[in-house]
Amino acid sequence: MKRSFKEALLHRRSHYALGSEVLVDCKEIQRMVEFALMHVPSAFNSQSSRIVLLLGDAHHRLWEIVKEVLGTMLSGETYLKTERKINHSFSSGYGTLLFYEDRSVVEGFQNSYPLYSEQFPGWSLQTSAMHQLTLWCLLEDAGLGASLQHYNPLIDARVRMEWDLPVTWDLVAQMPFGYPLSMPEAKTHEPMAERMRVYE
Numbered sequence: 001m002k003r004s005f006k007e008a009l010l011h012r013r014s015h016y017a018l019g020s021e022v023l024v025d026c027k028e029i030q031r032m033v034e035f036a037l038m039h040v041p042s043a044f045n046s047q048s049s050r051i052v053l054l055l056g057d058a059h060h061r062l063w064e065i066v067k068e069v070l071g072t073m074l075s076g077e078t079y080l081k082t083e084r085k086i087n088h089s090f091s092s093g094y095g096t097l098l099f100y101e102d103r104s105v106v107e108g109f110q111n112s113y114p115l116y117s118e119q120f121p122g123w124s125l126q127t128s129a130m131h132q133l134t135l136w137c138l139l140e141d142a143g144l145g146a147s148l149q150h151y152n153p154l155i156d157a158r159v160r161m162e163w164d165l166p167v168t169w170d171l172v173a174q175m176p177f178g179y180p181l182s183m184p185e186a187k188t189h190e191p192m193a194e195r196m197r198v199y200e
Contacts (some may be wrong), residue, residue: 008137013187015145016085018093018178024142026055029095032138040130043123046109049131050100050169058163062098062174063091065158066151073154090149093178097135098159099128104168128172135175145180148173 003011033051042048054062063086070082090096101124110117132148139146152171159171 003141005137008141012133012137012140013145013184014147015180015182015184016089016147017181018089018145018176019181020092020094020178022094022144022179024144026095028142029053029055029139032135032142033097036131036134036138040127040134042127042130043120044109044113046105046120046124046127048102048105048109048124049127050102051131051135052098052100052163052165053095054098055095059093059095059176060091061162062096062159063087063176065162066090066155069151069155069158089147090174090176093176094144095177097175097177098171099132099173099175100165100169100171101125101128102166102168103170104166125172132173132175139175139177143179144177146175146177148175150174 030053033053037047037049037051040049067083067086071079074082106120106124110120113120136146136148150173152173156171159165160167160169
């Protein structure tokens with residue numbers, strides 16, 4: 001990581017105008033995913049996160065699936081508006097990361113630690129969120145733009161079938177990424193006094 005962790009967080013933004021021409025080698029992106037899977041923490045070291053990296057034709061196929069599914073649910077201008085967004089903000093990029101959590105791992109820990117059984121699904125989602133943020137920052141640090149999307153559960157069955165993924169893998173989020181074609185709008189922040197309390 002070229003930047004410090006604080007700098008990486010500061011520069012991480014949602015990019016909705018993506019291009020496919022990038023200077024980052026696909027093997028480097030694969031190494032980012034491997035790094036996140038190796039070093040991001042998880043409750044009880046459960047290591048329940050699974051990540052699918054889609055590049056090239058596979059990346060474009062994902063977003064065709066999204067459009068096909070939404071085409072059966074939306075119509076008219078609503079669908080056309082969604083289609084334009086997918087074409088210019090997601091499919092136009094270089095690749096997509098699919099974030100999964102393996103339900104069989106979560107259930108295994110629920111059985112092994114019944115006292116905490118109800119907590120493991122929530123802890124699993126926290127683990128996924130940490131992977132998402134880590135990779136978002138790593139992609140940003142490499143000069144790429146990304147955003148986080150949630151077309152699950154609408155696309156889950158089609159995506160699982162397309163890439164023959166285990167039935168116990170539950171889709172949590174999709175992260176399209178590519179070359180940022182424009183600067184995102186300025187961020188706004190709620191007052192810190194409403195978000196933080198300090199007691200001494």
